[in-house]
Structures are given as C-alpha cells and as structure tokens.
Amino acid sequence: MTIWLLTVVPVVTFGQIERLNDEYRIQVSLDTATHTLTAKTTLTWTNPDDKPVDHMLFHMYYNAFKNTNSTFFSENEFPESLRPPQDDGCHWSYTDITDIKDNNGNDLTTMISYIQPDDTNILDQSVLRLDLITAVNPGESITLSFDWNAAIPNIMPRTGYNKEYYFFAQWFPKLGVYETAGMRYAEEGSWNCHQYHANGEYYSDFANYNVSMTVPNSYVVASSGWLQAKHTFDSQMTTWTFTCDNIIDFTWATSPHFTVQKDKFKDTDILFYTYPYKEDIASRYFTAIKYCMHYLDEKLGDYPYPTLSIVDPPIHGLFTGGMEYPTLVTSISFNFFPQGFRTPETLVMHEFIHQYFMQMVATHEVEEAWMDEGFTTYWEGRILDDFLGESCSMVDFAGFNIGTKEYNRFEFLNSEYNTSAPITDKSYEFESSAYGPISYNKTALWLQTLERMIGVELMDEIWKTYFQRWKYKHPCRQDFIDVVNELVQLKCQKFPDGMDWYFDQVIYGTDLCDYAITNISNDVITTQAGFIDGDIDCLNSIETDSIKSTITIRKIENITVPQQLKVYFKNGNILTEELFATNEYTEVSYTTDSEITKAIIDPDTLIYIDRNLLNNSYTTEKLSQKTNNTMTSWLQGRFQNALEFLSLLI
Amino acid sequence: MSKQKTILSTIALSWKNAAGSWQIWSLLLLVNFIFAKLISAPIANIIDSASLNRVIPANVSLTYIYDLIQNDQHLVSQIMSTLPIILGVYLLWTVFSTAGIVNSVFYKDFKLSTFLSGGLKFFFRFLRLTIYMLILLGFIGFILYKVLTFGEINIFQIDSEDFLISRAVWLSICFAVIYTFLKLWNDWLKITIARLNPKFFFRQSIGAISQILNIKTIVVFLINILIALAMILLFRTIGQIIPIVAILITQVIILARLWYKIANLSSLSMLNSALDRAEES
Ligand SMILES: [Zn+2]
Numbered sequence: 001m002t003i004w005l006l007t008v009v010p011v012v013t014f015g016q017i018e019r020l021n022d023e024y025r026i027q028v029s030l031d032t033a034t035h036t037l038t039a040k041t042t043l044t045w046t047n048p049d050d051k052p053v054d055h056m057l058f059h060m061y062y063n064a065f066k067n068t069n070s071t072f073f074s075e076n077e078f079p080e081s082l083r084p085p086q087d088d089g090c091h092w093s094y095t096d097i098t099d100i101k102d103n104n105g106n107d108l109t110t111m112i113s114y115i116q117p118d119d120t121n122i123l124d125q126s127v128l129r130l131d132l133i134t135a136v137n138p139g140e141s142i143t144l145s146f147d148w149n150a151a152i153p154n155i156m157p158r159t160g161y162n163k164e165y166y167f168f169a170q171w172f173p174k175l176g177v178y179e180t181a182g183m184r185y186a187e188e189g190s191w192n193c194h195q196y197h198a199n200g201e202y203y204s205d206f207a208n209y210n211v212s213m214t215v216p217n218s219y220v221v222a223s224s225g226w227l228q229a230k231h232t233f234d235s236q237m238t239t240w241t242f243t244c245d246n247i248i249d250f251t252w253a254t255s256p257h258f259t260v261q262k263d264k265f266k267d268t269d270i271l272f273y274t275y276p277y278k279e280d281i282a283s284r285y286f287t288a289i290k291y292c293m294h295y296l297d298e299k300l301g302d303y304p305y306p307t308l309s310i311v312d313p314p315i316h317g318l319f320t321g322g323m324e325y326p327t328l329v330t331s332i333s334f335n336f337f338p339q340g341f342r343t344p345e346t347l348v349m350h351e352f353i354h355q356y357f358m359q360m361v362a363t364h365e366v367e368e369a370w371m372d373e374g375f376t377t378y379w380e381g382r383i384l385d386d387f388l389g390e391s392c393s394m395v396d397f398a399g400f401n402i403g404t405k406e407y408n409r410f411e412f413l414n415s416e417y418n419t420s421a422p423i424t425d426k427s428y429e430f431e432s433s434a435y436g437p438i439s440y441n442k443t444a445l446w447l448q449t450l451e452r453m454i455g456v457e458l459m460d461e462i463w464k465t466y467f468q469r470w471k472y473k474h475p476c477r478q479d480f481i482d483v484v485n486e487l488v489q490l491k492c493q494k495f496p497d498g499m500d501w502y503f504d505q506v507i508y509g510t511d512l513c514d515y516a517i518t519n520i521s522n523d524v525i526t527t528q529a530g531f532i533d534g535d536i537d538c539l540n541s542i543e544t545d546s547i548k549s550t551i552t553i554r555k556i557e558n559i560t561v562p563q564q565l566k567v568y569f570k571n572g573n574i575l576t577e578e579l580f581a582t583n584e585y586t587e588v589s590y591t592t593d594s595e596i597t598k599a600i601i602d603p604d605t606l607i608y609i610d611r612n613l614l615n616n617s618y619t620t621e622k623l624s625q626k627t628n629n630t631m632t633s634w635l636q637g638r639f640q641n642a643l644e645f646l647s648l649l650i
Numbered sequence: 651m652s653k654q655k656t657i658l659s660t661i662a663l664s665w666k667n668a669a670g671s672w673q674i675w676s677l678l679l680l681v682n683f684i685f686a687k688l689i690s691a692p693i694a695n696i697i698d699s700a701s702l703n704r705v706i707p708a709n710v711s712l713t714y715i716y717d718l719i720q721n722d723q724h725l726v727s728q729i730m731s732t733l734p735i736i737l738g739v740y741l742l743w744t745v746f747s748t749a750g751i752v753n754s755v756f757y758k759d760f761k762l763s764t765f766l767s768g769g770l771k772f773f774f775r776f777l778r779l780t781i782y783m784l785i786l787l788g789f790i791g792f793i794l795y796k797v798l799t800f801g802e803i804n805i806f807q808i809d810s811e812d813f814l815i816s817r818a819v820w821l822s823i824c825f826a827v828i829y830t831f832l833k834l835w836n837d838w839l840k841i842t843i844a845r846l847n848p849k850f851f852f853r854q855s856i857g858a859i860s861q862i863l864n865i866k867t868i869v870v871f872l873i874n875i876l877i878a879l880a881m882i883l884l885f886r887t888i889g890q891i892i893p894i895v896a897i898l899i900t901q902v903i904i905l906a907r908l909w910y911k912i913a914n915l916s917s918l919s920m921l922n923s924a925l926d927r928a929e930e931s
Contacts, residue, residue: 155806162806277810315811336815391711406713414716614717617704632694637900639686644907646737647682647744650780650836 017139020046021246022175022207029214035161037150041172044143049180049189052135057193058128061170062095064196065153069123075198075428093153097173100146106133118195126196128173148173155319165313167253167320177205177474184476194366199435200427201365206472208245215254222273223252224328226307246472247326248362253311265293268303274312281333281344285310288345292352295383299460300356300467310348322347324354340397346384353379360471368477370423374443381405381444405448412441413611419510445609446506452606454492462487477507505559513559515601516615519552522595549596553586561607568598597621657870664916668909671760675908678747682904685740692729696722748840749776755916756844775843783836790828794821834871837915838862841922861925870917878910
C-alpha cells in the first residue's frame with residue numbers, strides 16, 4: 001500500500017522559494033537467501049526554482065555494478081585489492097524501479113530512461129531520468145511512490161554483502177540535486193546528477209528519512225539516524241525503523257554477528273558495531289571520537305544529531321571500511337595492529353570530520369572533492385596532533401614516529417603526479433594516482449600554510465564562519481574563498497587585499513613552492529684609491545670598519561609567497577624583515593659594522609608548502625657541523641650493527 | 651669431572667680464548683668499521699651537502715629525511731645501487747673470517763697468520779656450506795610461508811584475522827627453534843671441515859645431526875648466546891648511565907658480538923675434538 005505524505009506547503013521568502021528537504025519514506029525487506037532487496041519508496045520533492053520542472057534525475061548507483069559495461073567499470077580506477085574475484089560466482093548487482101506513480105495517480109513507469117550526463121557510454125545506467133506527466137510548479141511538491149528491487153552486490157567498492165555481513169551504501173534510488181540559477185555554478189535551474197565513476201564520491205540534497213528495514217530476527221541493524229521502533233512480527237523477521245532529519249544520505253548495515261557498545265558525548269549516543277572477535281578495540285574508538293567531537297564542537301559548532309554509529313567491519317567486510325555517511329561512519333582495524341599504529345583513531349576521526357564537511361556543509365564530492373576530503377584531512381591533522389602529539393600522531397611504534405602533518409606533506413610532495421592537475425578538477429578527471437595527493441594532501445598542506453600565515457585564531461574564525469554560514473547548504477569553492485577574504489581583509493593587516501593571490505596559485509594553479517638561501521657574502525668596504533677630489537696625493541685603498549653583506553635568495557619553484565627573512569649578525573644583532581621575492585634570484589644587502597653569520601627565510605616555518613625546508617637557512621659558521629657529526633656517528637653505529645648482525649646469521 | 655664442570659670449563663676457556671685473540675677481533679672490528687663507513691660516508695655526504703650551511707632541525711623527522719633526500723636524489727640513487735655490492739663483498743669477508751676463526755680455534759693459535767691461512771684454506775668449502783645453508787634456510791622459509799598461507803586466507807573469505815595471528819606466532823617460534831638448530835649444525839660442520847676435511851661431506855653432515863643433538867652441546871651453545879646477550883645488555887646500560895660517546899659504546903657492543911662469535915666456535919671446537927677423542931678411545 002502506498003503511504004501518502006502530506007504535500008509540503010511551499011514557503012516563499014523575499015521573492016525566492018525556500019529550499020525544502022526531500023522526504024524519503026522507505027520500506028525495505030532483505031532476503032538473505034537470494035541477497036536481494038525488495039522495497040517501496042515514497043519521496044516528496046519540492047521545486048525550489050521559479051520555473052516548472054518537468055523531469056527528475058535519480059542516482060541508481062547499484063547499476064554501476066550491473067556489468068562490465070558501466071562507466072564505473074570501464075574507467076577501471078579503483079584499487080585492485082577491492083576488485084571482486086570475477087571467476088567466483090556472480091558479484092553483480094542492479095536496481096530496478098518496477099512501478100512508479102505520482103501523487104496525481106499518473107503511472108510514470110514508462111517514463112523512465114537512462115541518461116549519461118558525463119560521457120557517451122550509453123550502456124551506463126547509473127543515472128535514471130523520470131519524465132513527469134505533470135510538471136512541478138515553482139514552490140510546489142510532488143510525491144512519488146515507487147516499488148523497486150535490487151540485487152545486492154557481492155564485495156563491490158564500499159557496498160554489498162559478504163558472508164553474513166551486509167553493508168548498504170548508495171543502495172536506493174536517490175534523487176540528484178536540483179540547482180537553481182546562481183547556486184554553485186548553475187547558470188539556470190537544472191539537475192546536478194553525475195554518473196557513478198570509479199574515482200569520486202557523491203552529491204545529494206538534504207532530506208528527512210524514515211526507513212524501515214525488515215531483516216531476519218537474528219540480524220542486528222546499524223543505521224544512519226536513530227532507532228524509532230523495532231517490531232518482530234513473526235518467528236522469522238524483524239522490522240527496524242530508523243529516522244533522521246536533515247541529512248544528505250542514508251546508509252545501513254546488518255549482520256547477525258554485530259555486537260553493540262555504547263558511549264555518549266553531550267546529547268549524542270555513540271554506538272559502536274563490530275564483530276565479537278575485535279570488540280576490545282571499542283575503548284580506542286570511544287576515546288578518540290569523543291576527543292574529536294569535543295574539538296569540533298568548540299571550533300565549529302555542535303553535532304546536532306542524536307546518534308553517531310561507528311561500524312568496524314570484520315575482515316571479510318573490509319571493502320566497506322573507512323567511509324563517511326551521515327551519522328554513520330566506518331573504520332578499519334586489524335587485531336594484529338600494534339597500539340602505535342593509529343589507523344583506527346585516524347580513520348574514525350577523519351570520517352567523523354566529514355559529518356561537518358560533506359554532510360552538514362554539503363559540498364559536491366565529485367566536482368570539488370578537495371572541499372570535503374582536503375578540509376577533512378586538514379582537520380584530522382589538527383585534531384590528531386592535539387590528541388596524540390605532533391611528532392607521532394600517525395605512527396608511534398618501536399621508536400619510529402610519523403606525524404599526520406608531515407605525512408600529508410610527504411604524500412603530496414613525493415607524488416609524481418603532484419603538478420598534474422589543479423585541485424579544481426572533478427574527481428573522475430584526475431589521473432588515478434593524482435586524486436589522493438591533490439584532493440586530500442595538497443589541500444591540507446596549503447590550508448596548514450594559510451593557517452600559519454594568517455594565524456590560528458583568525459583561521460578558526462574563518463572555519464566557524466564558513467561552517468555556520470553554509471551548514472545545511474551546498475557551497476562551492478568561491479563561497480569558501482569569500483569567507484576567507486572577508487575576514488582576512490577585516491582582521492589581518494598583513495594581507496589587506498585578501499588571499500586571492502594565494503588561492504590563484506594553490507587552488508587554480510599546479511605550481512610548487514621552494515625558496516632557498518643560496519649564499520651569504522661579507523665584504524669589508526674599502527676606501528677609494530687614486531687621486532680623490534683633486535687631492536694631490538695618490539691614495540691607497542684602505543679597509544674601513546664597514547662591511548657589506550649580501551644574502552642571495554633563490555625562488556626555485558614558481559609559487560610566490562611573502563615571507564620573513566631573519567638575519568643574524570656576528571655582534572649579536574638580529575634583524576627580521578618582510579620579504580616578497582618574486583624573481584628567481586633576489587639579493588638583500590646590508591652595510592653594517594658586523595658580518596652576517598646566519599640567515600633564515602621563513603624562520604617560523606609558516607610556509608609549510610615549501611618543498612625543501614632545509615635550504616631555507618644558511619650559515620657562514622657551519623653551525624651544523626656538530627649536529628652532522630652526531631648524525632654521522634649515529635648512522636655509522638647503525639650500519640656497524642646491521643653488518644655484524646648479518647654476519648652472525650650465517 | 652662432573653658434567654656441569656665440563657660445560658662451565660668449556661665455556662670459560664672459550665671466552666678466555668675469545669678475549670685473548672685480540673689480533674683477530676681487532677681486525678674483524680676494523681673491517682666492520684670500514685664497511686659500515688663505506689655505506690654511512692656517502693649518506694653523511696648527503697647530509698653535509700644538504701646541511702653544511704644549514705641550520706639543522708632539532709629532531710630527525712620524516713620532513714627532514716624527505717627534504718634531505720630530495721636535496722640530492724642523484725647521490726641517493728648511487729648509494730642504493732652500490733649498497734648490494736658492498737653487502738655482497740662483506741658477506742664474502744664474513745665467510746673468509748669465519749674460516750679463519752675456525753682454523754684458529756681448532757689449532758688454539760690466535761695469531762693473525764693462522765687466522766689468515768685458515769681463511770684462505772677453507773674459504774671455498776665454507777662458501778659452499780654457506781650457500782647450502784642459505785638454500786636450506788630459504789627452503790624452510792618457503793615451507794613456513796606455505797604453512798602460514800595454507801588454506802583459505804583471502805581476506806574476503808575468512809571470518810577473522812585471529813587464526814592468522816596465532817598461526818604467525820607459532821610459526822615464528824618454530825622458525826626460531828629451527829634456525830637455532832641450523833645455526834648450531836652449521837657451526838658444528840665448520841669445525842668438522844677444519845678437523846677432518848671430509849671427502850664425503852653429505853654423510854658427515856647427516857652424522858653431525860646426532861652429534862649436536864646432545865645435551866652438553868646444546869647447553870653450551872645456548873649459554874654462550876645468553877652470555878653474549880647479557881654482555882650487550884650490560885654495555886647498553888652502561889652507555890645509557892655514563893655519557894660516553896655513542897660511537898664508542900657501539901664499538902664495545904660490536905666487540906661483544908665478535909667475542910661471542912669466537913667463543914662459540916671455540917666451544918664447539920672443544921666439544922667436537924672431545925668427541926673425536928671419545929671415538930678414538
Ligand atoms: Zn575522507
């Protein structure tokens with residue numbers, strides 16, 4: 001039976017139509033014998049545009065796994081380790097809408113077609129177009145009621161089943177985002193609905209969800225939202241009903257083996273789901289996640305949802321680990337990981353930060369992946385460093401330490417693709433290995449540099465303003481840039497014109513940054529020689545007390561940034577001045593009565609994007625000799641030990 | 651003479667021999683130092699060229715190492731390409747020096763000339779023995795790996811990783827026991843080569859198994875290892891308590907390991923010769 005929702009009354013404010021949340025009511029039944037879903041969805045959508053809309057676009061993500069002809073599979077970009085073994089049973093899936101009606105009783109089943117907005121692959125069925133018999137007028141709503149079913153994929157990237165573990169991500173026909181003129185890059189009202197690509201994530205609108213899942217009695221359900229009701233109606237099946245408002249997606253998982261542990265942060269229940277064999281790891285997750293929630297609560301604003309579910313899949317469910325979904329995140333852990341490997345902490349924090357950047361501030365994960373992945377990586381670095389210490393926030397094992405920030409820097413600078421594209425490329429346009437270093441690490445790196453240049457307090461204010469201004473909306477890069485410029489111009493005397501000069505280089509450009517001091521010279525100034533000013537005596541040149549010192553600075557890469565130059569004189573004087581070296585070589589000279597012994601460009605390491613921090617300093621006194629000796633003898637000792645160990649073995 | 655006393659006196663005499671063979675261990679230490687220098691010097695060069703005029707950060711971090719490497723990538727790749735050659739030559743030296751030690755402990759003559767002539771005399775036989783041992787070790791490693799990965803270990807097919815963890819722990823213990831036995835067997839055969847210069851080495855090798863499966867031999871072998879470990883621990887602790895230059899402590903620790911090597915072969919030589927006398931009587 002179709003459940004009709006109240007048609008939402010359009011609200012018009014200041015001549016503009018307010019965007020209303022989509023309303024999803026989904027009843028889904030899981031058949032664990034055939035690995036299929038049978039479902040009924042009632043969806044209400046309100047036209048936010050000032051013109052009628054005569055069609056709707058839906059994501060049919062499970063069709064990306066329908067066969068090898070899909071765009072997802074023909075792009076072939078996902079990791080080999082997650083590729084399903086194709087010679088071993090059927091791993092494929094599909095979603096099929098079998099019957100669809102609108103609230104006027106029109107049968108729209110024959111109005112369905114598949115389109116390919118991103119490529120010419122007519123065999124790809126990941127975007128469904130539904131032509132409407134009655135167009136939806138501005139501010140009015142349409143309620144669609146449709147029956148659909150799906151074959152659940154077996155071990156596909158991020159979703160599907162394996163053994164008795166089921167994870168449902170991108171599992172239901174999900175409406176694209178209708179962008180009105182002026183919203184993000186839309187010049188006129190239109191649907192934004194990308195095909196499912198091998199590289200890239202998602203984009204959908206805020207919605208209120210009410211989802212009932214009917215699963216075998218022994219199964220435990222972990223889900224987005226909070227459990228509203230649980231009803232066992234026979235000896236076989238139980239229906240779990242979850243609900244949540246104001247989220248952009250809905251995800252759930254189920255297994256008869258899930259154990260649940262609970263904790264709380266403020267008014268939010270934290271639910272941790274895993275398999276019994278690794279339930280001891282719960283305390284690591286709870287400690288880390290509460291720290292992270294507290295941090296973001298202070299810096300950005302509160303997490304408003306009553307629940308947060310963390311799913312740590314069993315080893316055979318690894319293909320679903322390390323992902324972010326509204327109010328539900330997945331992590332990865334192995335029992336053989338020592339404590340010093342911070343993977344569980346890193347992942348759970350990273351995925352939780354996405355609740356702010358991608359869920360509440362719902363940027364486009366495909367078109368501007370850096371605005372969720374890069375922002376999240378930046379925050380992950382900050383929080384983990386604060387939580388575990390800057391030098392060992394990622395790995396702290398057997399004397400081997402790696403911090404998150406330096407790991408980011410390494411990942412980006414060490415990638416051979418680091419200049420292959422600007423961060424503004426769409427996810428699926430990147431060369432496969434470039435997507436991560438550019439979207440995640442480069443963004444985090446230039447954000448860390450921005451934070452150091454303008455100061456952490458102003459940076460915090462920018463983040464808070466950006467979050468508060470854009471939560472429950474869909475901003476684009478200009479919206480972030482605008483917030484930065486607005487506050488920098490207002491509060492940072494150093495950059496009165498804002499930061500466009502920086503964004504042009506790091507967001508739109510592909511260049512790297514490397515400044516070096518290549519030389520310091522100290523020359524005693526001598527008097528002029530010869531017949532000076534009609535003097536009848538021929539004068540010899542004699543040395544004066546003045547010294548002309550010159551520091552040579554080289555801009556090795558193309559990015560130009562203003563920075564400080566700190567100069568140390570032999571007599572103990574220290575001079576700091578602002579430097580804006582735009583040419584390949586810049587010489588800075590001083591005439592004083594003392595030699596320069598040392599100079600450091602960017603002495604406080606504000607310019608963290610600089611790819612070689614070692615060449616930022618120069619000393620004429622070889623101050624580093626002592627350190628060198630210590631390091632050389634340390635190395636010598638290590639190799640002597642290693643060689644002797646080798647000889648003992650045979 | 652009680653059994654314990656024999657064990658203790660064997661060990662005591664062996665360590666006395668080790669300490670007394672100063673010509674040998676001085677040479678071994680020197681060669682070890684030089685080879686390590688061959689590897690560490692170019693790396694120190696990189697550090698120098700990158701940082702001679704630089705203010706070096708207080709801590710060695712990934713950032714520092716990365717900046718260092720990219721400063722002179724050519725030299726880094728040069729080091730990587732010469733490293734296997736240096737290691738290969740060092741292994742050959744190890745074979746030579748082991749042959750020299752065996753000759754010295756067998757004749758209880760710790761002069762450099764005996765050591766060097768032993769190195770020359772047994773080099774190729776020891777080299778062959780080493781190759782056989784490496785092949786055997788590789789084979790055992792392969793078997794253990796097969797056991798580790800036996801059955802279904804595709805991550806998508808297993809229920810949990812716990813059985814893999816316990817399997818790995820057990821196999822590590824197995825490997826440690828097998829390796830200890832092989833090491834003892836290998837050392838015993840080296841002495842046998844020096845003593846008998848056997849024509850039919852394979853038969854001798856098999857026969858040696860029953861000879862080393864002998865409480866006294868095993869106990870002596872293990873106690874020598876324990877003494878070496880205790881000495882290393884002691885020197886490490888001293889190094890931490892008394893601020894001595896780190897490089898000196900390293901030399902003392904290396905020395906302890908060289909003494910162990912000589913003492914171990916000396917002990918086995920004594921036990922091996924005793925066996926001979928027992929057979930004769
Ligand atoms: Zn992420």
